[in-house]
Amino acid sequence: MIDFHSHILPGMDDGSKNVAESMEMMEASFSQGVEMIVATPHFYPWLESPEDFLARRASAIKSLPLPLDKIRVGAEVAYYDGIVYSEDIELLKISETDFLLVEMPMTVWTRRMLDSLHAIENRTRLKVVIAHLDRYLRLQKRTANIDYVCDNFFIQVNADYFINRGTQRKALKLINENSVDFIGSDCHNLTSRPPNMGEAYQTIEKKLGIKSVNAFNDKQNQYLEGGLIYER
Template sequence: MIDVHCHVLPGIDDGSKNVEMSIQMLRESKAQGVEWMCFTPHFYADMIDPQSFLLKRNQAAQLLLKKMKETETEHINDSIEGISFPGFVLGAEVHYYRGIGRSEDIGKLCIGNSRYLLLEPTFRSWTPAFLEDVRSLRDEMDLKVIIAHIERYLDQDKHLVRELLDEQGIYIQSNAEAFIDRKTRKKVMKLLSEGRIDLLGSDCHNMTYRPPNLLDGWEIIEDKLGTDELRRIERNSRELIAQTV
């Protein structure tokens, strides 16, 4: 499995608080069968500029990488086998703002060296301007926009949601939690079975109330829909990872 949305980087947003927590989240993900993770800390343009964000993100990644290496070495010395971590690539969860479609720096926040940009839509009422911006990111900025956790927006204006889902070249991501939670399961299962969900993520923030849970979601999907849609998700995720290098 590939987790395209998570908050594992330590001390950079409301996700992992420190490297120890990050290591636990990585271990848990690996134990569930996650091979790759996209680290996507929140980016809010009204709080930080992209350059400063990237600096902070790289510092957090360096800190984590150091701890990962130490942990692996400790276990090699202890002769405990099987300790390894998923591979990771750096990205961001970019919160939407009006005019984002014309922001020159926005490409810097893509996942790795790819053109994939994880976009967190506004929680306020959607307007046609939001869709215009998304199209502009695709058409003017040449980005592959991933709409984060679509399940949170299904109560938005139905026409706009439908338009977004029908749009070509826009990728739709859903959280595993939406499939686990019976309140949202039916809706996301329908979207997935219609081929409208392209990518899955855990959106994990910690080890308690928002833990790594991709496997739980995966198993529920397999149980309800079989493996066809999961294979499609897997292909899409591999394509994304392949483009990050």
């Protein structure tokens, strides 16, 4: 089980506040069966440079006493006008992969925005992963944007979309349609937004069977083991 989206590094953003909280969040994740946590602190390009972000991230990682073989680092990169021109964007990819986790705006996406994502991929080796697709479904409803991004980019969905009774059916439909590439807890703390990958996986197994879980895990392992991914 891979948690592809988490705010588990201490003091980086609105996630874990300190080392103790990070440790508890990691222990909670591992006890649920998570084998790898991708740490994706928010990166807001209007607040700092990628270099400054990486320096902060490096000291956050250094402060953790755990052996870090189960952690990969990346960022949740906020989309902004001009993202395509960023020279340093590749610094923000998820370590040992070519994936860039992008947080899209909470507006109806324009063609120009979607073209910018393609332009990033064309200019670099990066592959765009749309963060928490579930958050945008309602907003993009009257457009073809969701089908478009599912067909053209990698997709991450949050665990709570599978857990909540009201959205569970839609979440499972996305898995069945092969639209979900990664699931993430998007955990920020131990209370309001805790590590919850275990419960999401239990739901998938209960409703779709262990074969679906295994197939999903195989797909993710292929993405991550390969390191460099060129085809979806």
